[in-house]
Amino acid sequence: MKKTKTWTAIALPLLVASAVLTAAPSAGAASAGTLATSGGVSTQATLTCKGYGKAGVTNARTPVHTGPSGSATVTGYIAAGRTTHLYYECINSAGNLWYEITGYLDSDAPGTPNRARFIYSGYLK
Known part of the structure; x- marks a missing residue:
């Protein structure tokens, strides 16, 4: 049992680090796992966001997603209307x-906005 815990404690961070390095974007974009703000626009890897502050119906x-992708985990739903x-x-x-509907995007910088939740624009009137 002790060997398993030791392996997990060492191998898991290395696996995560290698995945981040493999997914690093091209020069000019914010590096993976970081959130940079410039002139009110936030960029995370290939995700570009700007403050919106409006309501939508x-x-x-x-579906409410953990990331801005249809393949991101769905955490719940908002009813029509x-x-x-x-x-x-x-x-x-x-x-x-x-x-982004929770307002957590910049409050988690630097790093992944792990509490942020997203909805696709096609679901809004």
């Missing part, structure tokens, strides 16, 4: 528009 049952505060307007690496 959902047009259907809307609900007004939602949209703190940040973000464009992901595929060029799709997402909104």
